[in-house]
Amino acid sequence: MRKQFMNLQTLKLDRSVETLLELALMTPVQDFLSRPGKKIRTQIVELGYAFSDTRVAAGPPSPTEKVLCEKAAELLETLHAGSLVIDDIQDGSRIRRGKPSLHVTYGLPVALNAGNWMYFWPLQKIGALGVSDKTELALYRLFNDVMLKAHYGQALDVGIRIDEVPQENVFKLCMSSIELKSGALMSLAISLGATLAQASPERIGVLQDFGNSFGTALQMYDDIGNFCAAPSKEPLDYTKRFEDLYLRRPSWIWAVAATECTSQVYQALVDAVWRLPDESFLKPWIEIHQIVPKSKARAKAHLSKCLDGLNHHLPPEPTSSGFVQLRELSSFLERVYV
Template identity: 45%
Template structure:
């Protein structure tokens, strides 16, 4: 098993203590079979680990340290916070795949396709709670623990507001003039909330003031939105089941936002008609080949990303030089990957 995965789930022997049952040993094997083993298999799949990296950057922004970062009091818990964030992100992917009825995730069948929806739903929900249970063991101050719980609770609450928009709306039933704002709200509440939570977790571990945490939160939301914009644009060009998935499901997305903003009413209806042909993708592919929507979506995403980076010029971040450098390096990787 990947050593990194062992830090994300209970160690052998912990299940009995967690269950707190007189005869807990009788069901420990069941928990392995129907909860932990499916999660281990999913967590072993390779992922970008981008949001976990954002936790360390948030810590750097708060402490203003570079070479001496490892000497900071709470540095040993940055890896734990990164694991916490990756666990929450993995939980959201499992649940999101159920709601989208997705077939594949990270190159393999989704958890609900492989193990059934009831088991996957329970496993995904359990993975929201387990990492927060562990925070009580961290050797940090009670105030820091409280701030970690606060940041995570707010992030998860906002993400579920965003998911309500995502799964509840048929975006093509929204008036064209309201589509872009609706899509941006969905992006901010979902992708933005998770990235903001990552940066804020690192910041509170680094002892950030409320003002500095607020700047990290603001940048995290803006950066997460830009990430999703590039991802939405990229998903129109990849081959496979993920191509056009959001359009097929009529979900809010950056592509629909750009179409609603840049097309006339007649052209927007034409675009909608091509989307309605999915899963037959040829009409939409042909239409996109003749209309610069994807190119425009990438260009506007780059502008949005540049605007997010301007937040880093805040006086409150003047000492976080190394963290800002790492964020700009991540940005360059992002642009190269999607443009």
């Protein structure tokens, strides 16, 4: 696995230094990338390829096309992994994918460098995909665009205290943060596949819009899942439960509360959050105002609208198998995250 990532010949380092570099960089990178993930975006890359107007009549990707999609998806998953490492540092999260976060195990400087490296490695490897110069340039632009958007979204995420934002602006802030991060990343996934298949600009645009909406749905369910997570037995390690409340971060829960509650009820939530880690005020508020069922219902409605919108824009017959896979993936999403 390390040989797959490390190509140090161009650095012209002594072998002893290469060994140290592998230890300092690839040990934490390999640790993180070996952790099991859901690989939802990998499937979306293949669907983007299958949904392209240049080849929809050909059915699912061939074995050769599938390998190309898998290589592109690996670049995307590595980029995503890097963003999670940085996210955990900025949020002070101690757990990621069932294990201690990278900065907890290796320290902040090592984890920060590893996370940043995972941003740049995919850009270098685009040239190894064996695609035309035109497609290669398009892929570079897609990656650069999503990385820029994600940092705009992260600025909103870490730079604004949600409890200090007027209630009437909370929903817009939360949705902007979600769309610029999770939405943009899923948009990249499906447009990667479409670009590899040399889809028309019009089709890529349709798929990008869908990817943004689908990625937004994914984050909605992820936020609900974190909100409903069981409390940790360790007092200093609350996993992801109520993390967005503790950190005053924009999230789907805040967005729903801001639009479902009166000003008085919403202020009661803010007051309850201020009292954390004492949950004696927050728990009754959650139950009385049914924030979890409301969040689930609205996330489900968003996901259904997202799928219906794509179905409206694409011809039904050649893409029917892709839609079956997409709806199965959507059902999986609802089961796993909530």
